[in-house]
Amino acid sequence: xxxxxxxxxxxxxxxxxxxxxxxxxxxxxxxxxxxxxxxxxxxxxxxxxxxxxxxxxxxxxxxxxxxxxxxxxxxxxxxxxxxxx
Numbered sequence: 893x894x895x896x897x898x899x900x901x902x903x904x905x906x907x908x909x910x911x912x913x914x915x916x917x918x919x920x921x922x923x924x925x926x927x928x929x930x931x932x933x934x935x936x937x938x939x940x941x942x943x944x945x946x947x948x949x950x951x952x953x954x955x956x957x958x959x960x961x962x963x964x965x966x967x968x969x970x971x972x973x974x975x976x977x
Contacts, residue, residue: 918955920976925953927972942967 918926928938935953939946943962951957952964 909957914955917958921953921955923974923976924949924968924972927974928953931972938968938971941971944968963971 928935931937933941935946935949937951940946942949944967948964949968950956952960952968965976968974
C-alpha cells in the first residue's frame with residue numbers, strides 16, 4: 893500500500909486513500925459474512941470456533957475494522973475455508 897505522501901504525490905487525496913481502505917474492508921466483511929452464512933452459522937457460532945469475540949466478528953463483517961490483525965484474518969480464513977488478504 894502506498895504511503896500517504898506517495899498517494900498525495902500521485903494526485904490522490906488522503907480522503908481517496910481512506911475511502912479505498914473502507915471499500916476493501918466492507919468487501920472483505922461481506923465475504924466473511926457470506927462464508928459464515930453458507931455454513932449455516934450465526935456470529936456466535938463463528939466466535940466459538942475461532943475464539944474471537946462476537947463484537948470483533950461483527951465489526952469486521954461490517955467493515956468497521958479497516959485493517960484487522962493478520963492473525964485474526966488467518967484464523968477466520970482457516971475456520972471458514974476461504975482465502976483472505
